[in-house]
Amino acid sequence: MSEKTLPAVTLTGEPFERGQIHGETFSAEVRENVERYLSLFAHYGTDRDEVLEEAIKYLEVIDEHNEAYGDEIRGIAEGSDLPVPQIALLNARYEVVYSAYRDEAEDETVSGETAGEGARYTDGCTSFGVRPDVTADGRAYIGENWDWNVGVADQVVVTRVRGTDGLNHVAITEAGIVGGKMGVNEAGIGLAVNGLVTPTDGKTPYRKPFHVRCREVLSTDRFANAIGAVIDTDRTCSGNFVLGHREGEILNLETAPETVNYRYPEAGILTHANHFEGDAAESTLERIIPHSLVRGPRLRRLLATERGAIDVDIIKRTLRDHFDKPSSICHHADPKTAPIEREQTNVSVIADLEERTLHATAGPPCEHTYETYHCPT
Ligand SMILES: [Zn+2]
Structure with a gap:
């Protein structure tokens, strides 16, 4: 049996402050996670700039629905010294992946490609x-x-x-x-x-x-x-x-x-x-x-x-x-x-x-x- 355990952190205070603690404590892991998803998206043919642009749009959606959540994203960016869109990308990773397929899939009937593409990220x-x-x-x-x-x-x-x-x-x-x-x-x-x-x-x-x-x-x-x-x-x-x-x-x-x-x-x-x-x-x-x-x-x-x-x-x-x-x-x-x-x-x-x-x-x-x-x- 492996002795490896999950690292844990306690996040206290206002949303931005909690995000900062999260980002500072796990700065290497956050950076690695951003790179991992950008690599995965690239592997499956999704454009890097496109998903980051999409992430910015999703941050606006998040702010609209749950301002505290948006603040916590900005806190993680500050704490991990990474750009805000990269952190927004992680938080909307299920949603942003579809951006690349939406336009090209418009003329297609449902099942085939669109269902398959989404499944790769699920x-x-x-x-x-x-x-x-x-x-x-x-x-x-x-x-x-x-x-x-x-x-x-x-x-x-x-x-x-x-x-x-x-x-x-x-x-x-x-x-x-x-x-x-x-x-x-x-x-x-x-x-x-x-x-x-x-x-x-x-x-x-x-x-x-x-x-x-x-x-x-x-x-x-x-x-x-x-x-x-x-x-x-x-x-x-x-x-x-x-x-x-x-x-x-x-x-x-x-x-x-x-x-x-x-x-x-x-x-x-x-x-x-x-x-x-x-x-x-x-x-x-x-x-x-x-x-x-x-x-x-x-x-x-x-x-x-x-x-x-x-x-x-x-x-x-x-x-x-x-x-x-x-x-x-x-x-x-x-x-x-x-x-x-x-x-x-x-x-x-x-x-x-x-x-x-x-x-x-x-x-x-x-x-x-x-x-x-x-x-x-
Ligand atoms: Zn097993």
Whole structure:
């Protein structure tokens, strides 16, 4: 087992100040992350200047929807001594990638190219939620294996946020990105996410970005507001959100740009991978990663066999599952794939919504031990 753990920082004060601390603490990682995405975009044929211009436009959108988020981006730029557009680019990375395809794809019918291009930039993942009635200790847990580009693994960080606005929370993010993708706040509201793709992704730009919604989920003390942060306005691209509350409510929102499927735990257990299960949108990511169709149901079955006895150790064991390796729940890089395109489980995370803690690894959970990170009080 690797001894490697995720680096953590506590961010305090006003948004700009928090960003500065983030940028100063992880300046090397932020720089590396910017270069990594610019390389990835270039590898897939997206123009560097175009995505940076697009990032500036998205910063205006962010300022409009959530001024504090925009300030925190500027703070990271200041702290890491990098230009603001580079940091905005990271924070709107799901949205900006579509800029290059929008114009050329206008005359095309949906499915083919457009769906494929977007999918290249979309994270994998297998997520879950378990209600208190199926766990050994009567607590609710959510979490996931976050499968994404191997080159991003060293830029994954933990932020413990104790700000002047919004609730304290602990989250897992990428260096330079304000909104954590997985986390839990002091009210016991938790978040996990999965990549989803539809043919309409990217068709309507300049809507509130994905990562801003993640931050808003973790900033509120009310479950209804967390749901609202995801669905209150239409989106530029698709994404799956697993929301959990320490009192046991778990809700899955499969979001396409203009439509949402709502899904709930069945017999206390919810799992999700990278395809739409409801019919509110045409689902395309599974064409690129067919293993999505197996990972979600398999994780459900592995958890269901332990119904009533589920605890953190059992969840860890299920997240280490290797059926059909390397494209397994515990995801490993495929040696047949080009190095720059390889993906693996960069983080495995279990959120204890009662304790407000995250148990998380710094790589595939079969090779890395779980470290515990607490929400600041
Ligand atoms: Zn493994």
